[in-house]
Amino acid sequence: MNTTVVKELNIEGNGSTLDFHIHDLVESASKVIVPLGPITNFAARNPWASLEDQPFEQVARRLKETSNVDIYPSDAVLKSAWKKGNIKQEFVELKLQQWLDLQSLNLPRDVAFQFCQVALLQNETSFESLSSTDLESVVKEISQYQLSFPKKTNVQTYSERLERMNGKQLNQLLNGQMIKWSKLYLDESQAAWSMPNREKGFYEAWRQLVSNDPAINRTVRKELKELPMQADQALMAALLGLQIPYLEVQQYLEAHLLALPGWAGMMLWRSQQSNKEENLVTEYLAVRLSLEYAFIKGYLPLPQLEEDEEELFRLLVVAWAKWGNMPTNSWLSLTFEEVEARLTLAHRFDQIVRNRILLEAWEQTYEVQLKKTIGSRASLEQDKAPMAQFAFCIDVRSEPFRRKLEEAGPFETFGTAGFFGLPIETCELGQKHSHPSLPILFKPQFKVNETASAMELKNYQERQQSVNLLNYSFKTMKQSLPSSLLLPEITGPWYSLQTIARSFFPRSTGMLIRKLRKNWLRKPSTELTLQQEQTNKDELPIGFSKEERVFYARQALRMMGLTEHFAPLVVICGHGSHSTNNPYASALDCGACGGASSGFNARVLATLCNMPEVRKALGEEGISIPHDTVFAAAEHLTTSDELQWIYVPNLSSEAKEAFDFIQNKLSKVSEQAVAERLLKLPGIEGNRKNPKAHAQRLGEDWSEVRPEWGLARNATFIIGNRELTKDCHLDGRAFLHNYDWRKDNNGSILENIIAGPVTVAQWINLQYYASTVAPHYYGSGNKTTQTVTAGIGVMQGNASDLLSGLPWQSVMQSDQEIYHEPLRLLVVIEAPTEYVQRILDKNQAFHQKVKNGWIRLASIDSEGYWESWT
Template sequence: MNGSSTLPDQVDLQKEILIPDYPDQNLNLSPVPDINDLVRSASRVIAPLGPIATFAARNPWMGLEGQSFEQVARWLKDIRDVDICPSASILLDAKNRGEIHQDFLEERLQHWLDVQSLDLSRDVAERFCRAALKLDDLPPNLLAAPKLKGLAEKLSGLKLKTIERHPMKTLSLRLEQQVCERVAHDLDRHVIKWCKLFLDESQAAWSLPNKEEGFYRAWRRLVQYDPALSHSQRRRLKDCPQEADAALKEALSALEIPEWQIQDYLEAHLLSLPGWAGMMLWRSQQSTRENSLLTEYLAVRISLEWALIKPYLPLPEQKTDDQSLLVPLIAAWVHWGEMPIEAWSQLSSSEQKARLNLAHRFDHLLRKRLWLEAWEQTYEERLKEMITSNQFKSDEIKPMLAQFAFCIDVRSEPFRRELEKAGPFKTYGVAGFFGLPIETCELGSQHSHSSLPVMLKPKHKVKEFSSEFEFKTYQQRRQVANSLNRTFKTMKQNMLTSLLLPELSGPWLSLQMLVRSFFPRCGGRTFRQLQQLWLRKPSTELSLDHKHTEAELPVGFSEEEKVYYVRQALKMMGLTNNFAPLVVICGHGSHSTNNPYSAALDCGACGGASGGFNARVLAALCNLPKVRKNLANEGISIPEDTVFTAAEHITTLNQLRWLYVPKLSETAQEAFEQICATLPNVSDCVNKEQLARLPNLSSRSKNPKTDMQRFAEDWSEVRPEWGLARNAAFIIGDRLLTQGCNLDGRVFLHNYDWKKDQDGILLSNIIAGPATVAQWINLQYYASTVAPHYYGSGNKATQTVTAGLGVMQGNASDLLTGLPWQSVMKSDQEVYHAPLRLLVLIQAPREYVERLLAHDSAFHQKVHNGWIRLATIDPEGYWESWS
């Protein structure tokens, strides 16, 4: 069954102004806010960007969700010439593959026409719009035709129903566009240089002097000696104020930026280099010591801008040319409306205006939006047909030998599907950190890292430990290895020893290069085994019991906290009764070689942290007798012979690696042995499916396991796996809803039983946590596909790892924020990722969803403004679209 609905108190988006104004234009701010407050407000246009070693998916428009998708799309197109709707070639290719149904495109067109005041015949409007929807470009010779320009001049007196849009561009960019001086380019080059010097964490042999004083003060001390600036430019910057906020205000005043436009101007500068600005924003959020870093960045940038463009000030005002606006509108009617130039003289002025207004409204962005919505609707209809026709039966009474809790990651879906086919196994989907807000510290490491979504903060630290004797010997071997690495790096960066280093290291590195190049699979395995043989890491235990506090975080858990986290984890995955003899908590990670984006293939939410450590902690907590006893008092009875174990799903190899297997009961041992016997066949099936998707490999793959191992170990491989490409939906419901369905590795699956959630708390937590993370992942893949030059990171083969932070193209590009070309494209011409906005499907009664939307304003806003699509399926199987 199918249906559609609008959100409670929702205004139909189609009835809004079709050419909306820019987001939150500032009008007459009185009194003028503090400059730091304006910087904080302006930072909404960029996303914080952490180091690539702890890569976490980010929604690049997370601060703009208060505006509609179309508003933001128009604003970005005008201010930075960035198009965030899929290109015509992407849309037409999707249609040719059968992914966009023509009927849905026609339905979107008719719906749009229904809400317009056309002032001309519906038939004429339909013919024009259908022709324009073919997405072909206007012929250049038509746009340059003298007759057409002459007609545009005659019609320039008509007052069209348009909204004037004046993008707030930086003065350096305006100057570059007006006089063809590369001022904006030079400004970016200078800013990039100083950002690299200040933010460098590992690569520079010499660090920036006075770095500890902050970015602005370190820059101010040195910029007056910068040989890349002219003498007059250095003299202008010599007397900059001591403090960043004062310098920023002084620069804005010198550029004569009106007070009511300051925030817009700051936003324009942040969008000039969103990567470096995003890194400054992220750093400012990590400690109070650097909380003004973004203000310092803007003070440096805008002070430099003033020094570069002062000789050209004041710039002439930008003027709108009515004639240039009319030329493409008339050409559109000539090309798509089959209306010759001569025919315009036969129309009254009202008829001329009606046609021009329609062409203005039905512009390229609106046309592509209709195509995108038709593509999304086609996918939703096919998903609906698959799920509603799925003949599933309850398996609650069917005995299960083992139960597996997997991360909701889309790469888990094919593995879960094959695992359930292979035996009496049941799988569950839950957020891959398993609800444990922990910071982890591996044996012998001096550093710990957060192992939870980046939107959360850790509340506990869990450490690995072993016997004192084993730890000392292991630590000594680690220190030897670390000393060799540090010595090698020191010699490489020293002017004298770098001359000797090739003679010393050449034979070993040459041998390693040959082995890794010609025998990547065997070489990688051999080098890894040699490392493990040298280190000989002992068996370890976890610090689960609360003992003391380190750096404001308690180590371990109290008895009450242990019970709380286990209870919450079991409820979130929907496993509170009918326990199997063996329960496997499966984290997930990846394995690749020479890959700056290796962290991006681990957990997309947790900053590149594998979920294996969390899985081990949860399994150990679930096996504690005191925890089980307390849970039994609350109605969650875990049988005595049920044993929890932990494993890691290696997504590159589609293997399960056992991390924690305690002493097993007899029935659990039987289950464990059957799983071990079954897993090779499961891996082979999933590997074949995965290989078939990789370009130019399926036809020559003879041994899936060997091929996947080679991809993981080959240091020249630019695409070890597809990651989360083609993700399209997030399903919140019982596994029975999708069991047996081939979801093609495109769906996040989170278990949910509405009958056990009368107050809606579980659903609210899923939406606020896992669903939000899935939306971030979805929109990062979306942005990297539709605007790879701005939100992606280009070709992996030509990237430069910079300052230990991220990647650049060349030595003077922005710090690239998104995914590489190879993560979203099959080839230079063919897109692999389908840029669709995430569809959230909730299996629950209608009143549950209404309550959720009423209480969760952020989620309501995302759905209302087109950043997420929403559908529900009620207990009777009735499908309802809310978007």
């Protein structure tokens, strides 16, 4: 055992020092993963959220070395974009020149540029296969120069190294064990038998059971019986046994977390939900490293892996033959300095650099196209005051619907964050449990209940309980061994009939079932608890005080830019989706709010804005809402592009006229929007007679793997007046947030937009990006072969990592062609340069993202000048 490690880790010292060191190291190592909640409350997560203090390229190299994961688009994806004209050659050459400007090479610039350009475009020169004899003689000659290049850091786990060295499948065995035990511990009451002693924590529950695991041989089980009682001590013992030097411990822990980032990410999320499980990541690592040490103990110490320099030289010589038109024998006539210069260029200009340049050129091509689209719009002034105003979520799926709605009549639309700035937890009528209805960035501060009269509520709950009881009984019988044998006989006829109906008539069957359920439940008319009610100190306050009601109404109106010139009818529009038999259903509702649709929030805000005392207070502050203006709430159903009313109070005569006019136009707007969207789905003919009915069928079909595209192809976040983008066909790729810099002297509104909506949009963007470039690591693979496991997520088959990202069908047009373009989010701010500079100076986290390449930034000043900040 390494005594240096013992001393530095203080394994023999007092417990507090030991705990401090190991928990500190685990916390730092955990930055390579992100907390992942259950799929039922899906929320988009940036898989590199804690690594944004490092440049994107640096993280790409780190992940390639640790997990062999590429986070730049593949050669095939980049070639496809090039062929489609999405990557312009002028920008490729510009980015290449910028890269060469940063290099110090003892090589003529034109020679270096020509080599790199050919390598980028994959246009091989007159390359013919080199004879092995000539190639080996050149490599042998070069080897005598004793050239050296920066060594790659070996950050693989010992079990991975052993697997590479002699083919022992110990890493596979280790991952299988961790999947099995993690699944048992994290199970959300889906398993028929729960893991014993879960209340004692993951490590202790595992420690008491593992010695009886028949999948592990007796010798190893005997070793595991002697493990320490505490997880941190077991982790320390494993690190000491593996002889990991102290300075490499954090790196080694990172490699283990990245081995199964889904299960590790779920452990991290659970550790943040409860103080009882705050050390869950340490326990996870203690289990994993204890198993690894027990499995490979007999193979220690492992020999050091050394890079094959001759193989490296061979690859570099071949690169010059392919892309530099350099015959093999020409190397023998070069000086040492010339050989070194050429090899250095080929070594530095590796695949990561090449793909980085192509991606940046792709992103700049899109930025220039967007600039042209916005700059060429028809600047038409609205002839008359709007009859109605609609506030939509910034969600990219709202953009086509808003465009069609504005074309249909004198309507004005606004874009804002879809939870409307309400930090609430909601509880719908008859439900015992509430759920947060806001982005996962924030915590709810208030609770809003949906209520009805006592008698109506009692009757409704009884009807609801009968449905829930039936579902619970079926689940219990299915998991019980005796009753599960009888269950098919009882339910067979009913489920056979339902299977046939859902398979051949999905739209009609789904609508009929929902209609029957609705008629049975007969939900009564309801009210919201917006007036503050007394609660316990440990509970969230129910409702708002008068000051709070005014504050949240004012804040919402200011954020959406609606503080004057109110129309007779103002519609607050949430959004949701509908799909059947879809574990990713919540991912289609809201990518920010943990799968919560935002119709409830829309109703809360509309109700607040209709309150006389709120209007009076707002009027005293300069936001005068006319007496005849009425706020209503609706929900944009993105699957079928329908607008469904969820709250329509008593209307004034002008508001009633606007409402009737909207009703006459909505059907056509819906058909136009859904027809435009359906054309993008694979296998859909462009001349369907009833696109709306077909969209509804997609939502009801339980075999449908792609009910809608969701937020695929999102690419830009535009912060500015609607006039900036009105009449622009942005192809459903833009998050649109209203903003008028003239009403934001101190920059607080822009600061809130950047800190909240932009951050959430970036998470969505990078989750789609990651699921496209690394679908089997950061995505979730093919939807048709997924297994929903433990009630928390999906796996491929029955023993894979817990897959946290989006399925293949959410980002791919076909097996060979991507649909989502993996571009990092472009934020465009309509404001003077000093406003943009101010936000960069004040928001260091945002500035860091821009500087390190995690997000891109451009601005449009008051004169229409476009400036790129990246």
